[in-house]
Amino acid sequence: MKRHIGLLVFPGFQILDLVATTVFELANGYVGNSAAPAYEVTLLSEHGGLVTSSSGVPVGTTAFGEHAFDTVMVVGALEPRASSPGFLNFLQAASKASRRTASICTGALCLAEAGILDGRRATTHWCLGRELQRRYPKIKVEEDRIFINDGGVWTSAGMTACIDLCLALVEADHGVEMSRQIARKMVVYHRRSGGQSQFSALLELEPKSDRIQSALSYAKSNLRKPLSVDELADVANLSRRQFSRSFRIETGQSPARAVEVLRVEAARAMIEEGTHPIDVVARETGFDDPERMRRAFLRAYGQPPQAVRRAARQDAAA
The missing domain is CATH 3.40.50.880 (Class I glutamine amidotransferase (GATase) domain)
Structure with missing residues (x-):
């Protein structure tokens, strides 16, 4: 038709x-x-x-x-x-x-x-x-x-x-x-869910230098890893002290906080797009512990992962 x-x-x-x-x-x-x-x-x-x-x-x-x-x-x-x-x-x-x-x-x-x-x-x-x-x-x-x-x-x-x-x-x-x-x-990401944020964590962090950008891109592609400051500093080819200082100057956040933001964004996308259990989402995005992910969601969105999933299902039903 x-x-x-x-x-x-x-x-x-x-x-x-x-x-x-x-x-x-x-x-x-x-x-x-x-x-x-x-x-x-x-x-x-x-x-x-x-x-x-x-x-x-x-x-x-x-x-x-x-x-x-x-x-x-x-x-x-x-x-x-x-x-x-x-x-x-x-x-x-x-x-x-x-x-x-x-x-x-x-x-x-x-x-x-x-x-x-x-x-x-x-x-x-x-x-x-x-x-x-x-x-x-x-x-x-x-x-x-x-x-x-x-x-x-x-x-x-x-x-x-x-x-x-x-x-x-x-x-x-x-x-x-x-x-x-x-x-x-069309070479686009397969349809973002309706509930997904209009903002991107990488865009919000706005790193100025290629070194900090490369560290963030590496982190986004390797969220299952621990992603210590030393590991990210190695990717940026900087000493731990230089990396931490430059990272905070350029993004306004600590490396640990930025990694959490990237993890939360990825976890929310998984929760909205699929049917993975909460513990699987936590593991795949590097939180490991669902309780740790829940606390991160509360800091970022003011609601737990389960509430985000309910909202996504309501949108799908509508």
């Missing part, structure tokens, strides 16, 4: 969001029958014709009209602004008539303007999460999620999170194997 995707754009939209169409394009290739593609994507705008993105690149669009869609999706913008009455009226009508409604990045503000997110959980780009909550208090904003599905209304974080969102849509329609094959073809 072919599913028709209506992708709504507007002047000044962020053109990176159009990478979402690649997920559906590749899904058509895996169906194996060009005469009956899995998806048909139509770019829509209020007046049709060429619509210029924030980068200055124009794209051709079809004007709003009497269209039937399986999924209606709104793109985002670097500088979100109020939508026109015509845009909101079409979005409201199309959302009611469609099986799914979705937004990418700040497109969540468009859904909020249209009243589609009232009483729902939603996310958006991390830098606008609090603004979305302030403007629309009826929404339960979870600003550190990759994407959220609440009753058939999907919202995603910013920029490349649109890939995770669309992989999840394809997975819901055609199963995990097709989603996994598309991710592999």
Whole structure:
């Protein structure tokens, strides 16, 4: 069955969001029958014709009209602004008539303007999460999620999170194997879970030198090892004293604390993505002791691993 995707754009939209169409394009290739593609994507705008993105690149669009869609999706913008009455009226009508409604990045503000997110959980780009909550208090904003599905209304974080969102849509329609094959073809990590943090521990630590970066990369790839300061200092080709001093100056943390952050991030991903027992997750990420991992989770997230697993299962059920 072919599913028709209506992708709504507007002047000044962020053109990176159009990478979402690649997920559906590749899904058509895996169906194996060009005469009956899995998806048909139509770019829509209020007046049709060429619509210029924030980068200055124009794209051709079809004007709003009497269209039937399986999924209606709104793109985002670097500088979100109020939508026109015509845009909101079409979005409201199309959302009611469609099986799914979705937004990418700040497109969540468009859904909020249209009243589609009232009483729902939603996310958006991390830098606008609090603004979305302030403007629309009826929404339960979870600003550190990759994407959220609440009753058939999907919202995603910013920029490349649109890939995770669309992989999840394809997975819901055609199963995990097709989603996994598309991710592999796009050379991306197989769909991050919706509950995964928008932040990366390595990016947050922001090491300045190649030596400290190499030590952190080594640690991330060898979490099952003890990862002593001496071992990391050897990787960085520094003495223990030089390494500890440089590490704290560059990252603002001790090596032990940074390794714990990397372990917690990896453990959370395992808990959200799979069905591994807690003790196995602890062993695979270098905590060894589940109680030690529990304490680390409380420091990092304010909740134990079991609560993270329950939240992930609730998202999956939704």
